[in-house]
Amino acid sequence: MNIKKEILTMAEEAKKAAQILATTNTTVKNNALKEIAQGLKDNLSSLLEANAKDVTQAKEKGLSKAMIDRLTLTETRVQGMINNLYEVISLPDPVGNVAKMWQRPNGLKVGKIRIPLGVIAMVYEARPDATIEAAALCLKAGNSVILRGGSEAINSNLCLGKIMREALDKVGLPQKAIQVVSTTNREAVLALLEMEGYIDLIIPRGGEGLIRFVSEHAKIPVLKHYKGVCHVYVDDKADLKKAEEICFNAKVQRPGVCNAMETMLVHEQVAKNFLPSMLKRFKEAGVEIRGCPKTCAIFPEAKPATEEDWPAEYLDLTLAVKVVANINEAMEHIAKYGSNHTEVIVTEDYTRAWQFLERVDASVVLVNASTRFNDGNQLGLGAEIGISTSKLHAYGPMGLEELTTTKFIVFGQGQIRN
């Protein structure tokens, strides 16, 4: 069977399953998630075996140590997946909520009821725990999901797919509600992107190349972020103790993720006071500093920054530092080089805090807190399926509610229009 036909069949089956999921109540969906957790326990050895095949092949292919680490499953990591499933079980089900209802002058009662999106396709990288996480969130929100993970994890993913199918079957839900694509080339992705009328949403997660490929070819709505070039602006009215802790946390706590700080902007009035001890602390933590001329003048150990540093997402222990004249220059820099992801101001000044909150165009804008809080869990949405930096449908971390939409329901008593 050619790949287009195979994907079309999967999409048709997913759509049928979605119609059933849409009116499946929360208890049944939670039971399915519990069965998946049980399945992971019961099939631990065959899962680890399948994963070992992936890891061996990855080593043969010479993949990086970091990638092999992300790919590798252990008993502890599988327990982590089970814990995540129970976390999703504990989250409230958004489906069926009527957030508001109102009455029209002619007596029509109009409400907006939350419904699943339908069929979601996930296109992602090698991590096998993402397979369970994405499937769990889509299922809980009443959606079918088609999972197309990276080729490196194909044996693990097919095994996880089997565990999930069996779990669905046990609680009487259609097996096609969660499907794993067995073909891992780009053709399979292309075929998914053309399933308008069957797939309602594509969520790509991975490198910028993959995400651009998906965006360019999709005929279906895509929720994504390309990259996180996050700034912390230290105002001259900042509490410099808070500023130091926030900047250090934003850069060093986990430098390889999208909500880590990449550029620090410092008001010139406090640069001499703030930068020497701050940059020394970064240096001691292994952070390479790339500074503007003023930064280098204050802290000669810094490398001079080039124009490439300002839009860079290092995802590493590297930091660009710029001294700015005022909040306006900071906001202009952010508007020019930022990625609409996460932006922070550190200040004790009330008016500037609000200027920054209102004017900076980013999915999450914070005052006096670390960039690292742009995360569904940290902001209180529960588990997240990704972060969106485009404004349609969702802007920022996407939890269960962002995997749903609303339709209008209208209760009449025979009304007609004049």
Next chain:
Amino acid sequence: MNIKKEILTMAEEAKKAAQILATTNTTVKNNALKEIAQGLKDNLSSLLEANAKDVTQAKEKGLSKAMIDRLTLTETRVQGMINNLYEVISLPDPVGNVAKMWQRPNGLKVGKIRIPLGVIAMVYEARPDATIEAAALCLKAGNSVILRGGSEAINSNLCLGKIMREALDKVGLPQKAIQVVSTTNREAVLALLEMEGYIDLIIPRGGEGLIRFVSEHAKIPVLKHYKGVCHVYVDDKADLKKAEEICFNAKVQRPGVCNAMETMLVHEQVAKNFLPSMLKRFKEAGVEIRGCPKTCAIFPEAKPATEEDWPAEYLDLTLAVKVVANINEAMEHIAKYGSNHTEVIVTEDYTRAWQFLERVDASVVLVNASTRFNDGNQLGLGAEIGISTSKLHAYGPMGLEELTTTKFIVFGQGQIRN
């Protein structure tokens, strides 16, 4: 200047203007709308003159009477445009609303604040009143707009563009907040569709061909509906008096619009009772009936329906009629042939009403009311910019709120992540 460059310049200017509009308060935006209303009054004669040119050319080209009617402006119609502007002025401004705010265990205060989308491009047909309506809604929601109307209305649209620019200027807002594309070929549309990073949303309004063209080529989110194949299902537990009034209104009150009924589904238990008088009334109103075999047996004047009739959007005094065995057959028919637009059940049965409301996948689902209520004004959203039948971002009529999004704002006191 070639068209791609021209559109890029417009898009860049629109983005700059959007940054100003995003923090412009409601009073200033309302003042701009009042100045546009005043401008329409003051420039009435030059507007009617420009429009007369369009009408003359349209007649020379041999456009249909209906199209020429939609194109033609009169003093009364301009007054209608002014009234619409005052209606938009009276609507509450969604921007800046914080619908909810909560506190995290670490003391972070997290809110979702409503913000404009940014830059919206409208691609639409000949009606010049749409130019004012779309611009007014986009402006009120804090968005820049690029308007690309049909070639038939170009003289009217350019004149309206000038009036709006002058109005923006009078209140100190950037003229580039509302721009009219002067090139009316498809290349201009194509160029708009590729302005990722500048334009945040495309809204096409017009025939299915135009909308498919936009959807296929857009690299930017599109909100649209292709067509409205709306059904009324008359259950055997219906109050047949209500059913007759609702069906008649849904078909006849304004047959040329997307929320008119195209197919009537009737439970077989009431078909013999309901159809003869109902179809006679339709016949007398000039409606052509295309019936399934059972319908034709009951009402021999009906033409036999073919397979093409079930997915048809007639937009005319033509109606497909099918007798069904029960609510399930009705819902299956709707799932197969419907367009996710507007669906109605007429019943007095509580359980069936809820079954229909929950299971039917359409942007507006009604019990005991006419399909014609799928309209932003009728449902209480105020003026609408269109109806979306895709589920991302908005599903159903789109008012001011649907022209905005939310971002997260976070108030910290020095929090860092562990």
